[in-house]
Amino acid sequence: xxxxxxxxxxxxxxxxxxxxxxxxxxxxxxxxxxxxxxxxxxxxxxxxxxxxxxxxxxxxxxxxxxxxxxxxxxxxxxxxxxxxxxxxxxxxxxxxxxxxxxxxxxxxxxxxxxxxxxxxxxxxxxxxxxxxxxxxxxxxxxxxxxxxxxxxxxxxxxxxxxxxxxxxxxxxxxxxxxxxxxxxxxxxxxxxxxxxxxxxxxxxxxxxxxxxxxxxxxxxxxxxxxxxxxxxxxxxxxxxxxxxxxxxxxxxxxxxxxxxxxxxxxxxxx
Amino acid sequence: xxxxxxxxxxxxxxxxxxxxxxxxxxxxxxxxxxxxxxxxxxxxxxxxxxxxxxxxxxxxxxxxxxxxxxxxxxxxxxxxxxxxxxxxxxxxxxxxxxxxxxxxxxxxxxxxxxxxxxxxxxxxxxxxxxxxxxxxxxxxxxxxxxxxxxxxxxxxxxxxxxxxxxxxxxxxxxxxxxxxxxxxxxxxxxxxxxxxxxxxxxxxxxxxxxxxxxxxxxxxxxxxxxxxxxxxxxxxxxxxxxxxxxxxxxxxxxxxxxxxxxxxxxxxxxxxxxxxxxxxxxxxxxxxxxxxxxxxxxxxxxxxxxxxxxxxxxxxxxxxxxxxxxxxxxxxxxxxxxxxxxxxxxxxxxxxxxxxxxxxxxxxxxxxxxxxxxxxxxxxxxxxxxxxxxxxxxxxxxxxxxxxxxxxxxxxxxxxxxxxxxxxxx
Numbered sequence: 001x002x003x004x005x006x007x008x009x010x011x012x013x014x015x016x017x018x019x020x021x022x023x024x025x026x027x028x029x030x031x032x033x034x035x036x037x038x039x040x041x042x043x044x045x046x047x048x049x050x051x052x053x054x055x056x057x058x059x060x061x062x063x064x065x066x067x068x069x070x071x072x073x074x075x076x077x078x079x080x081x082x083x084x085x086x087x088x089x090x091x092x093x094x095x096x097x098x099x100x101x102x103x104x105x106x107x108x109x110x111x112x113x114x115x116x117x118x119x120x121x122x123x124x125x126x127x128x129x130x131x132x133x134x135x136x137x138x139x140x141x142x143x144x145x146x147x148x149x150x151x152x153x154x155x156x157x158x159x160x161x162x163x164x165x166x167x168x169x170x171x172x173x174x175x176x177x178x179x180x181x182x183x184x185x186x187x188x189x190x191x192x193x194x195x196x197x198x199x200x201x202x203x204x205x206x207x208x209x210x211x212x213x214x215x216x217x218x219x220x221x222x223x224x225x226x227x228x229x230x231x232x233x234x235x236x237x238x239x240x241x242x243x244x245x246x247x248x249x250x251x252x253x254x255x256x257x258x259x260x261x262x263x264x265x266x267x268x269x270x
Numbered sequence: 271x272x273x274x275x276x277x278x279x280x281x282x283x284x285x286x287x288x289x290x291x292x293x294x295x296x297x298x299x300x301x302x303x304x305x306x307x308x309x310x311x312x313x314x315x316x317x318x319x320x321x322x323x324x325x326x327x328x329x330x331x332x333x334x335x336x337x338x339x340x341x342x343x344x345x346x347x348x349x350x351x352x353x354x355x356x357x358x359x360x361x362x363x364x365x366x367x368x369x370x371x372x373x374x375x376x377x378x379x380x381x382x383x384x385x386x387x388x389x390x391x392x393x394x395x396x397x398x399x400x401x402x403x404x405x406x407x408x409x410x411x412x413x414x415x416x417x418x419x420x421x422x423x424x425x426x427x428x429x430x431x432x433x434x435x436x437x438x439x440x441x442x443x444x445x446x447x448x449x450x451x452x453x454x455x456x457x458x459x460x461x462x463x464x465x466x467x468x469x470x471x472x473x474x475x476x477x478x479x480x481x482x483x484x485x486x487x488x489x490x491x492x493x494x495x496x497x498x499x500x501x502x503x504x505x506x507x508x509x510x511x512x513x514x515x516x517x518x519x520x521x522x523x524x525x526x527x528x529x530x531x532x533x534x535x536x537x538x539x540x541x542x543x544x545x546x547x548x549x550x551x552x553x554x555x556x557x558x559x560x561x562x563x564x565x566x567x568x569x570x571x572x573x574x575x576x577x578x579x580x581x582x583x584x585x586x587x588x589x590x591x592x593x594x595x596x597x598x599x600x601x602x603x604x605x606x607x608x609x610x611x612x613x614x615x616x617x618x619x620x621x622x623x624x625x626x627x628x629x630x631x632x633x634x635x636x637x638x639x640x641x642x643x644x645x646x647x648x649x650x651x652x653x654x655x656x657x658x659x660x661x662x663x664x665x666x667x668x669x670x671x672x673x674x675x676x677x678x679x680x681x682x683x684x685x686x687x688x689x690x691x692x693x694x695x696x
Contacts, residue, residue, distance in 0.1 A: 077415065078415075081416070081443060081444070147414075147559055147560055148408065148555045148556060148559070149555050150554050150555050153555075177572070178569050178572050178573065181568075181572060182565050182568050182569060182572075185560055185565075185568065186560075186565070188560035188561075189414065189415045189560035189561035190415070191560075192413065192414055192415050192559065192560045192561060193413060193415035193416065193561065196407075196411075196413040196414065196415070197407075197411040197413070
């Protein structure tokens with residue numbers, strides 16, 4: 001692939017770069033000034049920019065690479081068969097996005113991968129912020145199965161305010177009416193490809209390897225990942241860590257409460 | 271044409287209020303509804319019925335695979351088929367089939383199918399379904415994003431296991447096996463005929479044509495709903511230069527024969543309403559695991575929905591989504607063609623028309639369905655074989671069925687002694 005082409009796509013200083021991951025064109029968004037802060041999105045990915053990222057960009061250079069198969073990640077998931085394949089792809093993504101050694105935040109499935117980066121390559125992550133990460137499974141209190149739901153139930157599982165999820169997923173004017181829904185399904189497939197069927201990647205075994213100071217954030221109305229998992233994660237983390245519960249927020253707390261979640265992350269990584 | 275007798279093996283005693291009190295007949299159907307001692311009788315009745323169909327002269331008897339399913343009690347159709355191999359002599363045994371991605375290693379399918387082929391003297395038809403979302407992704411936990419590529423790889427492994435004479439190493443993306451060398455080897459060379467049950471995916475049609483496999487559309491919604499799909503299949507065959515040999519295709523149809531149409535209506539209403547009312551009560555949350563439907567098929571579905579005014583009257587893209595709009599009352603069940611009923615003459619005439627209009631040479635008949643008891647099932651089966659079958663035998667006589675089992679000569683086959691239980695006094 002040629003050198004990445006950089007294009008400014010919005011007047012508010014948002015830049016979009018394309019990098020090559022395993023032969024798939026992968027989108028990297030970048031906005032703001034100051035020290036770098038990466039963000040890996042959760043279930044559903046980022047079909048569009050969101051206010052939470054603007055809040056981060058007020059103080060930091062926010063860099064948001066797409067994960068394989070998620071919006072902006074093409075069909076990159078389709079060549080990843082094992083957990084190691086996934087970790088190597090995300091590591092390469094962070095490196096090519098310029099995030100090696102930077103602060104890293106993630107939500108849901110993205111938080112799981114952010115934690116993996118810090119566990120497997122401790123020098124890769126300075127400080128870590130995880131919003132309701134996937135990767136663990138407790139038989140006595142299993143997460144909600146996000147892939148066995150009636151379509152009309154999904155918005156209320158993702159966000160405390162389902163309208164926010166619907167707005168995130170609504171087709172924009174001028175978008176391709178066939179490609180758009182397929183891209184949203186693909187995001188769900190990509191998450192399933194790594195986390196099917198239980199969400200259990202045995203991340204719990206690797207949490208002790210994380211040395212980066214780790215902030216855990218959890219929506220108090222998370223209907224996917226029970227908040228009891230936060231205690232479990234805290235117990236397994238060897239490095240410094242803290243837990244903050246976000247009020248009036250669901251599984252994707254950064255969608256429900258962009259200001260509060262951004263403030264916690266900015267404080268932690270300051 | 272070939273007339274094949276298919277059994278789903280439905281649990282016949284789901285309660286009257288099953289739909290009101292239970293979310294689904296599939297995946298999470300509650301164990302308290304299953305009475306093993308009643309199921310003992312069901313299994314034995316069902317196997318009697320399959321054997322009876324063989325006696326009546328049907329060309330094949332057919333079984334299939336479902337998991338965690340109240341209307342399909344065959345997690346392992348191979349167990350039933352192996353018994354049928356011993357209790358029948360000339361009828362083809364169609365296992366429709368084994369969901370390849372669910373077997374680890376898939377070599378197991380090559381072995382078990384070879385066993386059935388050898389025991390039966392070469393009468394096996396080997397079906398390879400991908401499997402429904404409920405069976406594969408939910409009940410068996412297979413990753414929907416890998417299901418199709420696992421299926422295709424497993425197919426390649428099974429075919430090599432059947433064809434290659436020497437021990438070989440299989441170095442697949444999902445399966446690695448250092449020493450593949452199945453014993454026994456199938457009687458039919460290079461392997462039993464392969465039939466592929468599938469939905470309306472163009473990729474599946476093209477693959478069947480390329481591999482020279484029979485494509486089967488096993489829908490519960492009858493010939494009217496199947497017409498557009500089979501038209502699509504034949505249009506694709508024509509486009510890629512294949513002939514219209516009707517034996518390239520199989521199709522499933524429910525049938526109830528009586529003395530008259532009204533008689534048949536009265537006889538089969540309860541069983542039909544049991545099937546469409548209780549057995550097809552599937553929770554929509556099991557309908558579409560992400561990645562199960564290929565993106566090409568998704569795109570075709572979205573285009574077709576747009577064309578059909580948001581999908582009015584459209585068939586869903588997976589087994590699960592199709593259940594949502596199903597008719598559950600007998601009048602509509604018959605009206606929509608899910609079940610063909612009538613006197614023998616009326617049924618024969620309709621099936622002749624179905625065979626011709628769908629251009630299907632392998633007609634798989636469900637003559638037992640829902641909670642139909644053994645006696646009525648035998649009546650339906652016998653009346654069909656005596657009075658309907660003779661009127662259909664000549665259909666498609668001009669075509670050769672290249673996809674039918676080639677058994678050993680009858681004279682060479684083992685004699686299977688009739689089963690005679692010892693008397694208690696002996």
